[in-house]
Amino acid sequence: MTAEIRQLVQQGTSAFEAGNYDEAEALLLRVVDRTPTYANVYNMLGFIASQRNAGEQAVTLFRRALSLNPNYTEARLNLVLTLTDIGAYEQAAQEATRLESPDAPGPQRLSLGVRGKLANAHADLGRKYHELGLYAEAIAEYDKALLLCPTFPDLHNRRAVSCRELGLYAEAKASLLRALELKPNYVEAHVSLGVLHQKLGNLTDAVKTWERALQLDPKHRLARMYLKQATASGTTAR
Secondary structure, X not given: OOHHHHHHHHHHHHHHHOOOHHHHHHHHHHHHHHOOOOHHHHHHHHHHHHHOOOHHHHHHHHHHHHHHOOOOHHXXXXXXXXXXXXXXXXXXXXXXXXXXXXXXXXXXXXXXXXXXXXXXXXXXXXXXXXXXOOHHHHHHHHHHHXXXXXXXXXXXXXXXXXXXXXXXXXXXXXXXXHHHHHOXXXXXXXXXXXXXXXXXXXXXXXXXXXXXXXXXXXXXXXXXXXXXXXXXXXXXXX
């Protein structure tokens, strides 16, 4: 790296880290014009493109970074998140899996911050799959997220909802109980557990669970609605 290129990279990186993306892009593009071999430069350019909602361009730049450095964890994470944002869920899932392949650092060797980002990427994929009615695929993504961050109660709750929709009631209950073990005052898990009780015909337990949710959050809209519907149908918590 020549002194001129080194200075451009340093200036571009400083501008990027300061959030001055226009300045950073101009400097980093000068680097690319002279020496298109630095993976971190393409990663920064990809991030800038993603911030401008230029998803396809960002994907191309992140892939270029990975072609130069296949083990560039941050670039692959950015690629996963961008693919998810543009709706390329299958590609995002494939790229996320590569982060956990035998040739990549294993989940336990990744830093806590990287594990959290990767878990969030899997969770976002799971949410998208759930919205599409692909519940088995959603559960698979939540399982991957939980492998990385097993103590995130919201992941257990989301997994439970997908399990419930697929008719896997025992798994749904186990996930909700685990969420509440991790966070006893987790209102969303109480609400989800009430819905599961109702689904199983345990209406009294459902009402008790929603009442508990409302004790924790008196303004929770869904809990109030579910409880109102249950009591209007003649169900009591006695």
